[in-house]
Amino acid sequence: MHHSQDPKNFTGGYTVSKRIITYAQAINEALRQEMERDSSVFVYGLDVADHKGINGTTSGLAEKFPGRCLSTPLSEEALMGFGLGAAINGLRPVNVHIRVEFLLVAFNQLVNMLASARYGSNGKLSVPIVIRVLIGRGWGQGFQHSKSLQSIFAHIPGLKVIMPATPYDAKGMLIAAIRDDNPVICMEHRFLFWQEGEVPFEPYTVPLGKCSILRSGSDVTIVASSWSCVDALDAAKVLERKHNILAELINVRTIAPFDDATVNQSVRKTGHCIVVDSDWTHCGFSAEVAARVQEDCFGSLRSPVTRIGFAPTHCPTTRPMEDLYYPNAETIIRVTEKKLGLKPADLSDEKFHNYENKFKGPF
Amino acid sequence: MQKDLELELYQSMYRMRAAERAIQQEYPNNQMKTPMHMSIGEEGIVAGICTALKEKAKFYGTYRSHALYLAVTEETDGFFAELYGKVTGPAGGKAGSMHLASPDHNLIMTSAVVGTTIPVAVGGAFREKYMNTDKIAVVFFGDGAVDEGVFWESLNLACLWKLPVLFVCEDNGLAIHTPTSVRRGYDSLGKIARQYNCLVYDSFEQTDVLTIHAMAKKAYAEIQRFRMPALAIIPYYRYLEHVGVNEDFDVGYRSCDEFEQWLAKDPIALLRRRLINQNQENAVVSIEDAVNKQIFISVQKAKDAPFPRPEELYRGVYGE
Numbered sequence: 001m002h003h004s005q006d007p008k009n010f011t012g013g014y015t016v017s018k019r020i021i022t023y024a025q026a027i028n029e030a031l032r033q034e035m036e037r038d039s040s041v042f043v044y045g046l047d048v049a050d051h052k053g054i055n056g057t058t059s060g061l062a063e064k065f066p067g068r069c070l071s072t073p074l075s076e077e078a079l080m081g082f083g084l085g086a087a088i089n090g091l092r093p094v095n096v097h098i099r100v101e102f103l104l105v106a107f108n109q110l111v112n113m114l115a116s117a118r119y120g121s122n123g124k125l126s127v128p129i130v131i132r133v134l135i136g137r138g139w140g141q142g143f144q145h146s147k148s149l150q151s152i153f154a155h156i157p158g159l160k161v162i163m164p165a166t167p168y169d170a171k172g173m174l175i176a177a178i179r180d181d182n183p184v185i186c187m188e189h190r191f192l193f194w195q196e197g198e199v200p201f202e203p204y205t206v207p208l209g210k211c212s213i214l215r216s217g218s219d220v221t222i223v224a225s226s227w228s229c230v231d232a233l234d235a236a237k238v239l240e241r242k243h244n245i246l247a248e249l250i251n252v253r254t255i256a257p258f259d260d261a262t263v264n265q266s267v268r269k270t271g272h273c274i275v276v277d278s279d280w281t282h283c284g285f286s287a288e289v290a291a292r293v294q295e296d297c298f299g300s301l302r303s304p305v306t307r308i309g310f311a312p313t314h315c316p317t318t319r320p321m322e323d324l325y326y327p328n329a330e331t332i333i334r335v336t337e338k339k340l341g342l343k344p345a346d347l348s349d350e351k352f353h354n355y356e357n358k359f360k361g362p363f
Numbered sequence: 364m365q366k367d368l369e370l371e372l373y374q375s376m377y378r379m380r381a382a383e384r385a386i387q388q389e390y391p392n393n394q395m396k397t398p399m400h401m402s403i404g405e406e407g408i409v410a411g412i413c414t415a416l417k418e419k420a421k422f423y424g425t426y427r428s429h430a431l432y433l434a435v436t437e438e439t440d441g442f443f444a445e446l447y448g449k450v451t452g453p454a455g456g457k458a459g460s461m462h463l464a465s466p467d468h469n470l471i472m473t474s475a476v477v478g479t480t481i482p483v484a485v486g487g488a489f490r491e492k493y494m495n496t497d498k499i500a501v502v503f504f505g506d507g508a509v510d511e512g513v514f515w516e517s518l519n520l521a522c523l524w525k526l527p528v529l530f531v532c533e534d535n536g537l538a539i540h541t542p543t544s545v546r547r548g549y550d551s552l553g554k555i556a557r558q559y560n561c562l563v564y565d566s567f568e569q570t571d572v573l574t575i576h577a578m579a580k581k582a583y584a585e586i587q588r589f590r591m592p593a594l595a596i597i598p599y600y601r602y603l604e605h606v607g608v609n610e611d612f613d614v615g616y617r618s619c620d621e622f623e624q625w626l627a628k629d630p631i632a633l634l635r636r637r638l639i640n641q642n643q644e645n646a647v648v649s650i651e652d653a654v655n656k657q658i659f660i661s662v663q664k665a666k667d668a669p670f671p672r673p674e675e676l677y678r679g680v681y682g683e
Binding site (some may be wrong): 093 | 401421453457458467471472476481482483484485486487491493512513516517520611661678679680681682
């Protein structure tokens with residue numbers, strides 16, 4: 001008997017409920033289990049079958065599933081249309097882009113074709129495709145390797161946009177995305193890949209279009225996306241310790257469709273709302289959140305909604321300026337202090353998570 | 364058999380021509396509120412290929428979709444309903460002239476952005492190979508689409524992965540009003556395509572539907588036999604303006620003489636003459652009468668059909 005050889009019995013040395021794996025492993029497991037479950041699922045994109053396996057997220061798939069994990073030519077536009085053709089004919093493609101900037105090359109297909117294929121056929125065509133795209137900064141990635149752009153994709157009817165921020169969400173939302181009959185863009189921040197968290201071994205889904213509450217609180221609502229959840233969590237801990245302020249931290253999870261009900265319910269309780277979005281603010285997702293909160297919670301708001309995002313410029317490579325470009329936990333603390341009329345706390349001894357001081361989690 | 368095929372092809376092409384003549388008559392009434400990119404002149408290409416590959420292929424096309432739709436579906440009720448924006452159209456009026464399609468008939472998609480259905484067909488062909496079927500994907504596009512990078516990306520991908528797709532370049536020598544001579548830094552598309560691992564069919568000197576039909580049969584067999592994609596480059600002449608239902612020889616970018624040379628080998632007239640010479644006049648006339656009657660009824664039905672209800676505006680953006 002060699003049960004330990006059977007991947008179905010692999011638990012990483014933990015009991016199933018306590019098993020800790022990384023965000024990257026959670027994605028890899030989601031892909032592997034979905035490919036096992038459904039032979040119409042296949043993965044393709046530049047370098048998905050190479051030795052690095054997209055930070056380990058596609059490692060082992062090419063060997064385990066011959067012909068179903070395909071490295072491709074550098075033809076982003078054609079390959080996006082290719083995925084549409086495969087999807088409307090009954091397959092479930094997962095297309096991978098190692099930078100969101102590269103996905104822009106396929107924007108024509110994404111916006112003109114994938115988004116409207118169902119509508120233009122009066123519902124006769126179904127487009128079950130997942131577009132995984134890596135976003136985020138690190139080590140001087142500069143202005144062409146550091147964008148997020150979730151609001152641009154979320155602007156288009158017909159597309160779903162998700163930003164899992166924890167290993168648990170990464171696996172459950174990716175599985176939900178693969179089983180969804182719509183084009184789903186899954187945006188994965190590179191800083192999150194080494195984060196560890198509890199992830200059930202068995203396949204499960206986390207419903208798309210539903211926020212989660214990472215920390216409950218009654219004094220201020222902080223709505224955060226992707227890596228901003230880590231900054232916001234760091235900030236929330238300091239706010240509690242230094243000011244006895246309890247921030248309610250909402251992990252937005254899905255940009256489109258947006259679960260504004262959960263956010264509005266929290267803001268009606270706290271009366272204050274800060275949106276921290278890993279993106280630019282102008283015409284961004286943070287602007288959408290602010291608009292919806294003010295429409296729904298106008299009478300409950302005790303201060304205007306505050307938005308925090310990238311500086312309205314391009315991302316420079318040199319570290320001192322890169323640090324200025326990105327908001328961080330300190331930005332969130334200072335904004336909260338100002339909003340609530342608190343004296344700035346001394347943060348000189350605080351250590352926050354960044355590229356060198358990785359966030360290992362769990363939340 | 365040959366006689367039956369010729370009559371079938373004649374019926375297919377005559378249906379296209381008569382339907383578009385009906386559009387020309389009705390369009391000035393402003394009830395068909397959709398930009399018309401007319402197929403008149405190209406009928407031989409889609410009639411020949413779709414008749415040959417019925418049941419064996421899934422089809423993809425462009426905004427110049429009338430003839431393709433009629434070739435594949437052989438029906439005019441839904442066709443006119445879609446042009447009139449009525450709920451009885453294949454897309455319930457949401458698609459109009461530029462997106463006529465019917466996945467139920469294996470006409471999967473047409474598109475109004477040049478070149479965009481080419482990679483979609485390649486993905487469709489991948490599915491057929493993945494599922495080990497004997498179907499191929501056939502995609503129609505104009506010579507203008509060859510200017511787009513996505514054409515070359517798609518051709519490369521299909522050749523690399525040996526996908527069963529027939530690329531059909533409907534070559535009318537014009538991208539809107541701009542001739543190939545001011546768009547191309549090379550002489551021959553066919554010559555370049557021969558450097559790729561694909562089959563090339565580009566020796567068409569005329570518009571004869573039977574030649575095109577035979578090419579399609581051969582292409583299907585060779586795609587299956589050699590496990591590689593194929594490119595057909597088929598010249599034709601766009602009789603009317605780029606968009607709209609009228610001629611535009613008065614504006615100066617092309618001459619009426621040129622048109623008359625092509626008209627002399629009009630695919631429908633060619634086949635009609637051949638059939639008459641074979642003493643098929645009765646069969647020809649009875650096809651024409653039946654098609655004309657069918658179109659008259661379809662136009663009436665389309666006019667009488669209801670528009671979609673307001674709630675349809677939101678239906679179909681997302682699947683459940």
